[in-house]
Structure formats: C-alpha cells, structure tokens
Amino acid sequence: MRTPRAAALTALALLAAACGGTGGGGAAPTGGGTFTYALPSDPGVLDPATGVLGVTITTLSLAYDTLTGVTADGKVVPGLAEKWAVEPDRVTFTLRKDATCSDGARVTPSDVAASVNHIADPATKSPIYGVLMPTGMKATADDAAGTVTLSMPKPFSFILESTRLIFVVCGKGLKDRSLLARGTSGSGPYKLTEAVPGDHYTFKVRREYAWGRPGSTIKDAPETVVLKVVPNEQTAANLLISGTINGATLYGPDRARLEATPGIGKKAVSEANGEFFYHQGEDRPTADPAVRKALTQAVDLKELAGIASGGTGKTPTGLVLPPRPCQGDTVTGHVPAHDPAAAAAALDAAGWRAGPDGVRVKDGERLTLRYLYATTRGAGTQAAAEYLAAAWRKAGAEVKLNGVIDTKLSESLNATQDWDVVWLPIGVPLPSQLVGFLSGPAAPKGANFAHLSNDRYEKLVAEASLKPAAEGCAQWLEAESALFESADLVPVTETTVLQAAKGATYEQVGGLFVATSIRLGQGG
Secondary structure: OOOOHHHHHHHHHHHOOOOEEEOOOOOOEEOOOEEEEEEOOOOOOOOOOOOOOHHHHHHHOOOOOOOEEEOOOOOEEEOOEEEEEEEOOEEEEEEOOOOEOOOOOEOOHHHHHHHHHHHHOOOOOOOOEOOOEOOOOEEEEEOOOOEEEEEOOOOOOOOOHHHHHOOOEOOHHHHOHHHHOOOOOEOOOEEEEEEEOOOEEEEEEOOOOOOOOOOOOOOOOOOEEEEEEOOOHHHHHHHHHHOOOOEEEEOOOHHHHHHOOOOOEEEEEEEEEEEEEEOOOOOOHHHOHHHHHHHHHOOOHHHHHHHHHOOOOEOOOOOEOOOOOOOOOOOOOOOOOOOHHHHHHHHHHOOOEEOOOOOEEEOOEEOEEEEEEEHHHOHHHHHHHHHHHHHHHHOOOEEEEEEEOHHHHHHHHHHHOOOOEEEOOEOEOOHHHHHHHHOOOEOOOOOEOOOOOOHHHHHHHHHHHOOOHHHHHHHHHHHHHHHHHOOOEEEEEEEEEEEEEOOEEEEEEOOEEOHHHOEEEOOO
16 A cells, blocks of 8 residues: 555544434425535545545535445445446446536546546555555546446456545546645536635535436535534534534534434434454564453453443444445454453463462563553543453553554554554445455554454455455455454444434435435425
8 A cells, every 4th residue: 555554544544434314304305595514624635536534525525426326225326337347357337428527528438537547646646545446446448438447456356336435537627636626626416616724615506417326316406515614513513403504423422412402303323433453463462362362351342332432332243334335243243252250261371370469470571551542532432441451450461551642643553563452443335445454464564553464364355355245245244253253353332423414404325425415494
C-alpha cells in the first residue's frame, strides 16, 4: 500500500459511517425547499481522489455517481453502469447512455477510466488507493462500445463490490483537478454551488438527473441541500429539535435526548467495530496463543461492550460492517468465553506464576501489558481501558495504560511498536481491505502492525481471493472466525450512531447519501 500504513488503517476506522434511513415524523413529501444536514467537521479538499474521511465521502456522494451502488442488505445495484460481466480478474461495465456531467458533457467510458487511472497513478499519491480502490486496479475504455473494463493483476474477489466506493469525475474536472478542491465535477443529482470552509456547503439539484439506482427519482427532491459544519454535537441536537436543520448523525450522549424527543425521526445504525488486538512480536508475552486466550477469558466481554459503547452498541457478528457482501456471524461461538478460573489455570500451565506482589512472572520477566488506546474516541474508550486493566490485574498482569491522540496512536502502532494490546475500532465494507493488516509482512516493513501469523486465516483468504465474492464467502467468513478462535484480535461491540431527522426523510448507505431519497415534509 502506497499510503503510510498506520494512516491507512486510521482511514479505515474513520471511513466507518452510518447505513440506513430515517424519517421525520411521517410528514408527506414534497419537492423544492432546502434540506439542511449537520456535518461534524469540515470535509476538507473535495477532490474524490483524496477523499478518505467519512465526512468527505458523505459530502461527495451528493455530487458524484459510482458505477454501482449497494442496498441496505448488501445487494449490488446499477449506478452509472446499467450492466456488467464479471471475471475473476476483471469486470466489464456497460455505461448508461443518458448520463451527463454537471457541466453538460456526456459521461463516457473514457471518463470512468481516467478517474480510476488517476487514483492508481503513483504521481497522484492518492490516499484511497489500496483502501477504497484495490491496489493494482487499472481501467481501459471502449467509447464506441460504451464499455469500461477494470482489471486486476490477479483474481480479486470483490472487484465488482469495490466499484461502489469509487466516485467518477467527469467534464472540466478531469482536465483541471484544481477545480475540485472547492468545487464538484460529477454526474450526481446535485452540484456544489457554494463552499465556505468551516461553515457550510450548498448544493443545487440537477432536475435533468434521470440515471442512478433503479426506482429512484429526483422529481420530489429538495431544490437545495446545505451541509452545515456543526462540530459541537449538543449544538447539532439543539438545531435539530428547533427545526433549524433537518438531519444529523449523533455519536455521544445527546443522542439519548433526541431519542426521547417527539417528532424526531431516528434510527440507530452501525458505525464501527470496537475491538482490541494483541501484539504477537517474538518478545511479547502475547505471542503465546495460550496467554492470549487466557487474557481474553479473564474479561467479561458483554460487560465490556456495554461500557465501551455507553450501552448503545450491538453484539458484533463480524469484522465487516453492514451492508456486508458476505452474510453470516463469524463471532458467536468462536471467541474464548469468559472464565476467570480457566484463565488462571491456563496462565499457570503456560509458566506464568504469581509473584509476591500478585503479578505473574516467568523466567524472571513480569507479565506486563502496555495498553494503547486513543483518547479522542470518547469517554467509553477510556472507561473500557480502565475496565480491562482491572480484569487483567485481577488475573495477575501488570497493566500500563497509555492513552494518546490519534496521530500518536498511528506512530505507536508502527514506528515505536510500544504496546502489547491496542484498542482499535475499524469499519470496512469489504473483508479484502483488512488482509494486509491481518497477515503478511510485519510492521515496520509491512502493514501487519500486530505481527499476526495465522496460517489458517492466510490459507482461507488465499483460496477465497481466487473466487468471485459469492463463491468465496464461506471461506472469507471462516477466515474471520479463525482469527477469533486464536484470539489474534477480540471483537467487543458493534458501535452505533443515531441518524436523526426533523421535517424530512433521507437515506444513507455505507455513509453515502442516496441523494434521490431526500424528501422534505409539508411546510419544510
């Protein structure tokens, strides 16, 4: 992967975003008017080749189309492409003939190919290359036939599914990418008309928009969409209750207030997976699978989940967030169960015996765990760290808590390797996006920051990667379970956020607006 490895992993965590739709009290829909949505931070540069943060992707989804889309249940549906033919190492798309760019130019296969190849160009240094777009992908166009082919150097399971994350630039933006810093040049249903960084972004509807996912229409959509930057969540909740804005996604304590407020449309949706990894370097006590399993057994994961999520999480069922391309529960029955007595016996059997101060010792070395976590992840993460420390101290470990900001977390993960256990929420839409972090060369030479080496996982992934997604799903799911059975990483909770609305309805899937779904209520 060309991007800094820790930064790429952090990007995967930040990509996690809400999936689902929410309503605003059942008001009858009508066209026209202005829909205002609160962004938690400024989206930054708007060039799709640099858009890796969730807030940026949400913003871009109003103005750009992708070749395919996905429904809430994970089904791939047409976007700019009306049909496709999938082979193990390539997929050929036939484009719709009626799609136009916001400047009036027709969208061509060459436009799609240029968008893909720009991201893959080493000179671009795109942070989404190897994250949202798989490493090695390239595109060739046949404008006469109306087709574009995306190919990989070798078979890749999710070659079709990955296209729902690649925004297609067209028109003037292809010739002058500087226009994309604070403007848009896409074929989506809205066009950016005003950008005031740190304050708001205004989009105007394109009434000629007649392409996109089946069954969608722009006819009744709002004339204007305003994305207002509201960093303070309490302020966003107040604005929503007062009707000043129509939509917001809430992460913290203010969600409880909105859930109790009449007239607010609300839906809790998955946002990320909360989990912790054990460092398996040769000099670490957690290199021993018996120690990893024992430490996992020492923790009541159900209680920890409630603490980490503030009681708003879901029971985790896998590493990939909805809408998943592979359906199934990879967690239940595969994680070592809570059993403090068994944990103590296992540590004894592994040679870790209690010393005079209660800390276990083996060959003169104390069982010391340096626990790394990001302080910017909220009060739940801090409370979870303290809970884990207490559980492991009771089991006979010496625990040193190290709370750092995100940038320091990235540095510690790879450069200094100064940790034994790390809390690292990750949200990805495809299992293939995690392979480089869960196997292969260890940090700092590779992306495998925890030095994982799970032969069963690697064998299953290698087999699954050669098959189309649906055919390989059983092996992708089994591969995840292999990680949990070896306690390489421990899933704790599937954290959720609250999608809220007032006087409007809207849908987001995987953090992307389904822009044609936005509707204002009567009087909105």
